[in-house]
Amino acid sequence: MPALAVILAAALAPTLSDGSVLAALSAARQQGCDGKPGLSAAFVRDAALDGVALDMARGTRLADAIENAHFHARLSASIAISDAADKRALSRAIIERFCTETLNADFRRVGIAVRGQDTWIVLATLFDLPRPQDAPAIRRHALELVNRARSQARKCGSVSFSAARPLVLDAALDRAALEHSLDMAQHSRMGHPGSDGSTVAQRVSRTGYAWRKVGENVAANAPGAEEVVQGWVGSPSHCANLMNPDFTAMGIAYAINPASEDGIYWTQVFATPR
Numbered sequence: 001m002p003a004l005a006v007i008l009a010a011a012l013a014p015t016l017s018d019g020s021v022l023a024a025l026s027a028a029r030q031q032g033c034d035g036k037p038g039l040s041a042a043f044v045r046d047a048a049l050d051g052v053a054l055d056m057a058r059g060t061r062l063a064d065a066i067e068n069a070h071f072h073a074r075l076s077a078s079i080a081i082s083d084a085a086d087k088r089a090l091s092r093a094i095i096e097r098f099c100t101e102t103l104n105a106d107f108r109r110v111g112i113a114v115r116g117q118d119t120w121i122v123l124a125t126l127f128d129l130p131r132p133q134d135a136p137a138i139r140r141h142a143l144e145l146v147n148r149a150r151s152q153a154r155k156c157g158s159v160s161f162s163a164a165r166p167l168v169l170d171a172a173l174d175r176a177a178l179e180h181s182l183d184m185a186q187h188s189r190m191g192h193p194g195s196d197g198s199t200v201a202q203r204v205s206r207t208g209y210a211w212r213k214v215g216e217n218v219a220a221n222a223p224g225a226e227e228v229v230q231g232w233v234g235s236p237s238h239c240a241n242l243m244n245p246d247f248t249a250m251g252i253a254y255a256i257n258p259a260s261e262d263g264i265y266w267t268q269v270f271a272t273p274r
Contacts (some may be wrong), residue, residue, distance in 0.1 A: 018045075018112045021119055024084075024091040025102065025110065031091075033099035041105060046124075049111025053120040056080070057113040062122070072127045072263035074223065077101045079121040090119060127223040129256055129264055142225040142252045142268075143169050146242060149233050154243065157236025161243035170271070172207040173251025177267040179203055180218070181255035184267070188260035190220040204271060215241040215270040220262035228254075228266045246272050 025043055032038035048071045055065035062078045079098045084090035094102055101107065107123040114120075130138055147166040154161055180194060180203055187195050194203065200216035217238045222228035232238035241247075247270040254266045 018050075018114060020087040021090060021112045021114060021121065022110065024087045025094060025121060027087075028091045028094040029102050031095065033095040033103065036099070036103055039103060039105055041108065043110040043123075044108055046109040046111055049109055049122045049124055050113065051111070052124075053078075053111040053113035053122045056120045056122065057115055057118070065122075066124070067261070070259060070261060070263075071124065072129070072221070072258070073124040074127045075104075075106055076122065076124040077104070077107070079119075079123070081119045081121075083117050084119060085117060127221075127263060129223055130254065132256075135253070138225050138254070139169060139174065139252055142229060143167065143250065145225060145229040146250065146268075149229065150243060154233075154239070156239030156243055159236070159240060161240070162245070164243055164245040165248070167247060167250045167270070170209070170249040170251055172209040173204065173249055173269045173271055174253055175207050175251070176200070176203045176209070177251040177269045178253035178255070179206075180216075180267040180269075181253045181265045184218070184220070184265035185255035185257035185260055188257065188262070190218055190262065190265060192216055192218060200269060204269060209271060210274045211271045212274045213246055213272040215244065215247060217241050217266075217268040217270075219266040221264065222266060223264065232268070241268075241270055244270065248272055 022045060030038040048069050052065040052069050052071060055068055056062060056078060062076060066073055066076055079101060081090060081093045084093050101123055106125045109124050111122040150164040150166060153163050183194050184190055201214050204211055204214050217232050219228045219231055222231055232242055249271050251269045254264055256264050
């Protein structure tokens with residue numbers, strides 16, 4: 001075939017549109033596969049996930065592409081299909097190769113990128129981040145979880161701790177925790193030093209709380225109290241703070257910034273009053 005004819009044939013080869021990709025994906029989901037019934041819940045296009053799919057089309061790994069987009073996913077998966085000439089062929093390829101992902105009811109959001117006959121699809125579920133008005137109930141639940149952990153002897157790394165008496169919530173310590181969580185969220189950075197160079201001791205002192213001993217746990221990217229307390233219990237240094245029998249009071253707070261790297265930032269402050 002002459003070179004010009006090859007070029008014309010490539011130019012005239014059918015290509016999929018974003019809309020036809022979404023239709024093919026939805027058809028595969030509704031049809032079902034591997035003997036499993038289909039789902040009626042439709043996929044919803046997400047502009048941020050479109051960016052993730054486009055990043056993957058350029059060769060970026062899924063995890064890195066999601067991180068680049070600051071998309072706070074609880075669960076994610078990707079589909080890459082080459083040489084699907086039309087919607088029917090794409091739907092068939094999805095059914096044959098990506099049944100598990102397509103029928104996962106947790107996946108509702110989708111991003112799409114198409115280059116010729118190559119298609120990238122990203123499926124994801126957002127974290128269900130708490131609302132600001134939920135903070136009082138979340139604080140109380142976190143206290144309950146912390147005291148449940150303290151009620152049992154445990155090892156934090158190589159150090160053994162006996163059961164400790166329960167902590168009480170303190171409003172001043174809540175304020176110190178909230179100050180640091182807001183600071184971390186604003187600067188998209190998790191750590192103990194504040195952006196002003198402050199330590200937890202200085203932040204607690206600024207509230208007027210007269211302390212003899214203080215400690216602090218921080219966390220990020222945990223959508224709720226269950227996840228954040230579980231993470232602290234599973235970390236030797238955070239667990240040691242949580243089980244320290246010298247502490248009698250705590251404050252806890254979170255701050256959310258969707259544009260930040262981790263989306264949600266937590267601070268737990270412990271103290272022993274003078």
